[in-house]
């Protein structure tokens with residue numbers, strides 16, 4: 099094996115994953131994580147990857163990273179970038195991905211999210227030396243676990259619970275093949291933790307393990323602890339608020355990562371769909387947007403995840419002052435709501451998973467709905483779906499990036515289509 103070459107590189111751009119890009123002789127593009135455009139750096143280069151050794155000429159936009167685990171932890175890739183150019187890069191990236199589909203529209207300045215606002219985290223647990231439990235995130239481009247004590251992205255309540263969560267994780271490591279992940283969500287009644295990645299072949303978690311997990315959950319004052327959807331401990335029912343409604347999320351439910359981002363997206367959607375008497379919320383989850391839309395008009399809500407639809411229905415049954423919500427479990431990839439079924443709907447919102455919702459977008463295109471709001475955590479598939487709507491006669495009037503995934507290369511978008 100040959101040792102990597104030490105190279106003096108000029109970083110000219112930033113790639114899609116947030117890595118600095120340098121062009122070597124012969125036009126080879128080298129990805130150098132943790133660098134910024136305009137910087138001169140020393141990096142160990144192997145293939146098309148460079149590992150930063152030293153920043154020889156820092157960018158004026160370089161800032162001190164907030165996390166003590168920065169660089170090692172793979173969770174954040176852009177913590178070293180000042181907020182102005184960082185947000186501008188996300189906005190430009192959305193514009194670029196739309197342009198690639200031939201779409202030109204107004205891309206508004208990205209809505210920022212504060213540090214310390216993330217309410218959902220996936221924490222991995224492993225055994226370290228001397229049997230000690232390690233809790234943290236994966237290292238950059240590696241399966242290695244980086245133990246974290248602080249996470250400036252997470253809500254303070256989650257960060258403060260790290261030591262107690264390490265105790266909660268311990269029983270799930272009883273089988274050497276287990277690689278547990280604690281999916282931690284902050285709710286109105288406290289922390290809701292769903293554990294996955296526990297070896298099931300030998301009967302799953304032992305009886306003793308369950309007792310220890312429940313005791314650790316009580317000591318950590320969790321609202322609920324579940325393993326693969328099965329309750330191990332519940333002190334209080336977890337509850338999340340969507341506008342005026344309270345919903346009890348089933349274990350492992352999808353929830354927008356940052357509450358303020360969800361509120362900002364809902365405000366954009368409600369504003370665009372103002373005056374609609376009947377809207378459709380497609381890929382509705384537990385109704386994060388449906389409940390806000392139901393404050394002024396009837397809602398038809400659909401999603402393939404039956405437990406989420408059941409939670410939405412229970413929330414709707416207890417909410418007061420809302421217009422009726424009709425919810426249905428439906429696979430919108432295989433069986434999108436047809437233009438015929440959408441008759442009488444005068445506004446629609448669609449918020450598909452990362453893969454996008456092309457089949458549903460095409461049906462929306464065939465319908466006579468005048469306004470559609472598209473929300474997506476993947477601007478590439480959003481642009482593809484937008485293309486389908488535009489080909490069906492819509493204009494994409496505006497797109498607003500929302501920086502829901504702080505200091506990562508990911509960005510959420512909200513687009514308003516009209517015809």
Ligand SMILES: C[S@@+](CC[C@H](N)C(=O)[O-])C[C@H]1O[C@@H](n2cnc3c(N)ncnc32)[C@H](O)[C@@H]1O
Nearest residue numbers: 381382383386401402403429430431449450451
């Ligand atoms: C990005 S989430 C949005 C959920 C909701 N709008 C919210 O903000 O909480 C995407 C949703 O798509 C749903 N989904 C995934 N595949 C689906 C499919 N084939 N058909 C219908 N819904 C699907 C998931 O269950 C999830 O609720």
